[in-house]
Amino acid sequence: MEPAAMLCTAAVAGLGLYWFVWVMGSAEQKGKRAVELKMGSISRDKVQDKYRQYWSFFQRPQEISETADKEKVPAFVDTFYNLVTDIYEWGWGQSFHFSPAIPGRSHRDATRIHEERAADLIGAAPGQRILDAGCGVGGPMRAIAAHSRANVVGITINEYQVSRARAHNRKAGLDGLCEVVCGNFLDMPFEDASFDGAYSIEATCHAPKLEDVYAEIFRVLKPGALYVSYEWVTTALYRPDDPEQVEVIQGIERGDALPGLRRQDEIAAIARRVGFEVVREEDLARAPAGPWWARLKMGRLAYWRNHLVIKALSLLGIAPKGVADVHEMLYSTAGHLSRGGETGIFTPMHMILCRKPAA
Template sequence: MELITLVCTVSLLAGGLYWFICILGSAEQKGKHAVQLSGGSIQRENVQENYNQYWSFFRRPKEIEKAEKVPAFVDTFYNLVTDIYEWGWGQSFHFSPAIPGKSNLESTRIHEHMAVDLIGVKPGQKILDAGCGVGGPMRAIAAHSGCNVVGITINEYQVSRAKAHNRKAGLNHLCDVVCGNFLEMPFEDASFDGAYSIEATCHAPKLEDVYSEIFRDCRLPHQRRRNRHLHPDAYDSLQKTGETT
């Protein structure tokens, strides 16, 4: 009896370990399991050094406030977390309101569609995704609206992941991704018909810098939409001034 119990216990543990390593992960991510998680574009031997550098920012918070330090800080952060985010969260690195009767993925897609519905995006228009990550929102929005979306991310590894997902989804003709700093974007003035940013502008040292750059890139300055993280106290304060939309 004890042998049977032992065998069952070992089998259960082995099955659970297999599920965690080889199966668990976002359903939309397909193809990357826990054993394949990496440090993005950081070489394996440099992961610890980059992690220490990233952690040092938190020990010296004043360093983060220096604009010239922010790109390196954000790039290191996404090198360290991109694979983990995709594996456990999916291809959209943002939160979405839960909708009764809808799965998390469905709620996420509805939230993303709303971002461009609110600015009246039309098929064939060219839209900017400022801080696109691996392009989950971009693909959902392009498929939903028929518009062309160009995303920008500061992280080279995310560019390669986004382009791979675009090819897999058959959306190369609508979606493109460039590597760059959204505080100094490599686009001509008035290059886009509209823009959105979903929980990305929180990485800007000064919000007016990134928003002025987005306005510069848009033909119609009023056609933009953004979401951002807020501390509850900050949200209450902004709600009183009507700045939470």
């Protein structure tokens, strides 16, 4: 090779290395390096296979709840959270949900305010025992426990999330108020009438039938106790005969382990069928709330930065095969979510406040 060509090649390589180091440095500033990404309890050699199995199962989400396949949903939701938990924490934080944008306030502040609203709606207070049905790694749990000083018990189906939540609780100094249990919220290991209140923040959407999870929450609540849920639903603007809208909704379902989204106008009826009194119902994404999807659109540059890192680490064999596929799926899903918000055909924060009738 000619000396000039060698110098040119070295310069390009140097720039590539500089770019890689800069990207890695940016990722470190977010608090979690890409090289630390795990895939939950999935071994390195099984990640790609598990991702393919997951993707194949959720290709036709609306059909799942109507077939025998609905029995497989909890296992695939568990797989989903093994695949995405570390990526979510790396790119989003410890609260796996959306919140309305608030002018002049950070995303972190908006998230905390959205979580504290749930605590206020159910009147969470010191000494009470409150259920977090579908707690993830416990971001909302910690915010609600710190805000209300209630004892919060979270349940998640994913064992890896249990370990992450417990570690975060200890680090935050809230392990005295926060307890985390591994289990299925469709069949919880809690006694009847053992909670003073309960909440779900964008979690019950994973249930094949909403009636089943609402009935289980009803069972564990004390008479007179309140339950609030922020539900993922299609709105009255959604047209199931519009192919473009169908693709948006199915894209959300496929990329978020959802066995079919419910309609906004059927949530209250489902709650009443299991015995709840519906106290209040409101779409918290409606104006004057700021657009919840703005954060997704603002994060596109960060996504590409992170994706370059993940692809490089996968090629080098540092990250397991399949991680880049999972990250790509999440990016595509973010596009569908943004489109669902912009068109108004989808909301992730249909709030329903219910009461278990007093004995």
